[in-house]
Amino acid sequence: MAPAYSRCPVGASTQGRVKAAPSMDRYEPLRRRTIALVGLMGVGKSSVGRRLASALNLPFRDADVEVEAAAGRSIPEIFAAMGEPAFRDGERRVIARLLEGPPHVLATGGGAFMNDETRGLIKERAVSVWLKADLDILARRVGRKDSRPLIAGKDPMEVLKEQAAVRYPVYAQADVIVETGDAAHHVTVGQVIEALTIYLGEPSE
Numbered sequence: 001m002a003p004a005y006s007r008c009p010v011g012a013s014t015q016g017r018v019k020a021a022p023s024m025d026r027y028e029p030l031r032r033r034t035i036a037l038v039g040l041m042g043v044g045k046s047s048v049g050r051r052l053a054s055a056l057n058l059p060f061r062d063a064d065v066e067v068e069a070a071a072g073r074s075i076p077e078i079f080a081a082m083g084e085p086a087f088r089d090g091e092r093r094v095i096a097r098l099l100e101g102p103p104h105v106l107a108t109g110g111g112a113f114m115n116d117e118t119r120g121l122i123k124e125r126a127v128s129v130w131l132k133a134d135l136d137i138l139a140r141r142v143g144r145k146d147s148r149p150l151i152a153g154k155d156p157m158e159v160l161k162e163q164a165a166v167r168y169p170v171y172a173q174a175d176v177i178v179e180t181g182d183a184a185h186h187v188t189v190g191q192v193i194e195a196l197t198i199y200l201g202e203p204s205e
Helices: 045-055 063-071 076-081 082-100 114-123 136-143 156-171 184-203
Strands: 005-007 035-037 060-062 106-107 124-133 177-178
Touching: 035 045, 035 082, 035 114, 045 060, 045 106, 045 184, 060 063, 063 076, 063 082, 063 106, 063 136, 076 082, 082 106, 082 114, 106 124, 124 184, 177 184
Parallel strands: 035 106, 035 124, 060 106, 124 177
Antiparallel strands: 005 177
């Protein structure tokens, strides 16, 4: 299993921490703020997000689905008719609206965290989790679909390499980083919960 880690790596010593009583809901601290999943296309933000929300008994929101609902058209149609800048503007406004609501699990689009305003709102109102996997795994996954505008007619690996070079330094600002490998989604959910539990359980400096 690939390692999951936050600013305090999973498996690090917990000596000195106060353990919760068995009767307490161990997931309660994870429900206090929205959990925003970020990462490149194909990493499983939506699939993992749905399962994570179910495990934590939280609502699930997919930013791409919400953008499509607000625009009344699919993302490929938005790109074709209005271009990427219009999509990004709509994405920014939709995510801002979602972050005003009660805590939930939010799957963001691959480029959402790159927007300074969106990133600032996520840092203020949510806990961000970067789901990270090797590019060859992502290329294999996204190559199975032809519905992603950013790779239409292009080599998925080349697109992902270009995106990683630009986006990884920004994704690295996320509160928690989980390296998923090619694990099944339910395994990744367990990694995310473990990493969040460590991160949120750490006393503030």
